[in-house]
Amino acid sequence: MTEVVIAGIGQTEVGEHWDIGLRDLAYAAIHDAIQDAGGLKPQSLFVGNMLAPNLSRQAHVGALLADYAGLLGIEAVTVEAAGASGGAALRQGYLAVASGFVDVALVVGVEKFTDKVGGEVDEALATTADSDFESVQGMTPAAQAALLMKRYMHEYQVPADGFAGFALTSHANGAGNKSAMYRKAIKPEVYAKAEMVSDPLNMFDMAPNVDGAAALVLTRRELLPSSFKNPLVKIAGSASASGTLALHDRKDMLFFETSHLSAGKAMKQVGMTLDGIDFFEYHDVFSIFAALQLEAVGFAVKGSGWKLAADGSIGLKGTIPCATMGGMKARGFPGGAAGVYQAVEAATQLRGQAGANQVADARFGLIQSLGGPASTAVSHILQKLDS
Amino acid sequence: MTEVVIAGIGQTEVGEHWDIGLRDLAYAAIHDAIQDAGGLKPQSLFVGNMLAPNLSRQAHVGALLADYAGLLGIEAVTVEAAGASGGAALRQGYLAVASGFVDVALVVGVEKFTDKVGGEVDEALATTADSDFESVQGMTPAAQAALLMKRYMHEYQVPADGFAGFALTSHANGAGNKSAMYRKAIKPEVYAKAEMVSDPLNMFDMAPNVDGAAALVLTRRELLPSSFKNPLVKIAGSASASGTLALHDRKDMLFFETSHLSAGKAMKQVGMTLDGIDFFEYHDVFSIFAALQLEAVGFAVKGSGWKLAADGSIGLKGTIPCATMGGMKARGFPGGAAGVYQAVEAATQLRGQAGANQVADARFGLIQSLGGPASTAVSHILQKLDS
Secondary structure, three states: OOOEEEEEEEEOOOEOOOOOOHHHHHHHHHHHHHHHOOOOOOOEEEEEOOOHHHHOOOOOHHHHHHHHOOOOOOEEEEEEEOEOHHHHHHHHHHHHHHOOOOOEEEEEEEEOOOOOOHHHHHHHHHHHOOOOOOHHHOOOHHHHHHHHHHHHHHHHOOOOOOOHHHHHHHHHHHOOOOOOOOOOOOOHHHHHHOOEEEOOEEHHHEOOEOEEEEEEEEEEHHHOOOOOOOOOEEEEEEEEEEOOOOHHHOOOOOOOHHHHHHHHHHHHHHOOOHHHOOEEEOOOOEHHHHHHHHHHHOOOOOOOHHHHHHOOOOOOOOOOOEOOOOHHHHHOEOHHHHHHHHHHHHHHHHHOOOHHHOOOOOOEEEEEEEEOOOOEEEEEEEEEOOO | OOOEEEEEEEEOOOEOOOOOOHHHHHHHHHHHHHHHOOOOOOOEEEEEOOOHHHHOOOOOHHHHHHHHOOOOOOEEEEEEEOEOHHHHHHHHHHHHHHOOOOOEEEEEEEEOOOOOOHHHHHHHHHHHOOOOOOHHHOOOHHHHHHHHHHHHHHHHOOOOOOOHHHHHHHHHHHOOOOOOOOOOOOOHHHHHHOOEEEOOEEHHHEOOEOEEEEEEEEEEHHHOOOOOOOOOEEEEEEEEEEOOOOHHHOOOOOOOHHHHHHHHHHHHHHOOOHHHOOEEEOOOOEHHHHHHHHHHHOOOOOOOHHHHHHOOOOOOOOOOOEOOOOHHHHHOEOHHHHHHHHHHHHHHHHHOOOHHHOOOOOOEEEEEEEEOOOOEEEEEEEEEOOO
16 A cells, blocks of 8 residues: 655744745745755645735746746646645645655645735635625625624524634644744633624634745655654545535535535545544634534534534643644634645644644644635545654 | 546637636536536546636636536646646646546636736736746736747748748638637738737737637546447646746746656657657647747757748648647637647547548647746647557
């Protein structure tokens, strides 16, 4: 059986990188990942990017980054599935290596949000919704999330501070991640006083759209040189599913079908159940997404995902640690790079290098990258291998 | 040995589809391809699209099309490499099926240019060049091509009408393709009188940016039902290479390194030389690109690619028929769909269904999809299989 392993990881600090362009930001992560992989030379580059053609007026990012990283001539392509672009790029890299067509693949996620002002960013983000039926009406991702959240709170009688636990957990974990944008734990009072964005969704129910790049070097286990020293992390499961872009097209708005489907497929590939998952990197661009993912994947029954945040179950010592390095909320949401950050963070956990944030005895991590309100969901299961 | 075959093909007429949106256009091609494939049900969708996030304000096209085509739940992703997006999507679909991870893949190329006026299209197209060093200066793809053409004409002393043969050939072939935008042969006088776009590049040295969608259903040969009736076409070779976006970063502007590399790799996979190639679908968005591809692939020595057009060698009965269904010039250039059109047309030739445009005894076709001035080149070799 072919074993695809993560040989190298790299990431930049997430934040407002006004002094660094798209290519330099990506290069920083690429450099670190290749160095971490002991200099393995990639033959293919898969870039996860969401909005560069709009926000940086730069399409064709694959070839651009291959050249800039000193990899001129290799295969290079951009993979886009809105916010799931990073997860989708990882999956294409995984397929290329697992198939044997490519020996070493480089997966890079990169996004630059903060060179533009809020209105431009919102307009660009709205391209990920259904342009003919949603964004044309002024619907933005935050508005979609607010609709879901309002319906959820009504349906399940969730109190006003019901979602606070998601932000509290993420910020507590962000404090231990030197690549995170926000490294300070917050108190419940801060959540309670947060400004409203789109009622009932407040500033702490959504992640900041910021700049960042993360990279992975993938190869097959047997191709690693004998001198290779990093603890081994394998991509044990990989699956992707698509759903409707528009919320109104769904039978049940409050069930993330794609999240359920892709996680289920990935677990089936590994031959495991949720019991074996030691931590879960969800796609908490909005706290409501985190709640719905916990339910769709199966960690909570419908309507009770928020309780796992409220009662501490998702904490580092809880029953299912989530957003272990700060998640989208505190690490920050770097668009198409987000899914690659998840993989870098999960690999860090499984290598046992997560420092104060280490999940004890972590052997299996589930990561899930969403595009839109789970219009796309890409799930991967990462596994610690015995050396 | 795994054999990936093209089980179904579909394409819309290329032109100004003001009455059809992005999703409807794509669906028309998807419908025909799936029907042509006898109803095979895809598990994965790879969309080649170049500019929808800009021109249609629609990102996340993968999930959108999967849903609209009645394929809700399947894996769906957009693949972008500027003008090579279609070729790159085909390659991802090929990898997915060849690897065994996916049994049936749907590859769709779609682009809508004509809902926008020229200036907006030019601005969007310029995102495919190097934004920090080229497009920021006002450089558009047409300007890049004009620079190359001028240098080429100077270097090799090419006469003013030296490139006419490319347009004449494409238009002659477009006449026999009912999906082509221009179906009328043109005379040398028309080329000679054409308006200048960017000296020395005239209206007939560039392809029209228009709307279109094309689709392919890929599977492994052994999965075809016994009732399957279409003549069999196999994807025998597949390779992609990247180069610099900016022209000024190249050692030799007049050699399309990526074109050379990717075609060479694809032929090596098949274990064949150029002698075995019966026709070549080049990426003639600009006549100078066609000339440089003929040289880079090896059909002509450096500086003499244009002569193959001038002396009729690229005609349907020539030594190396090119743009056999009209190419980008006469079929039209539907952006990210262009590479998929190439595959549909090559499959039509290899099935022996090209009508008046049939290349006699065609067994191997080389198709090459370019992004920018060959900043990306994706090459595929399609092969007719004996039934």
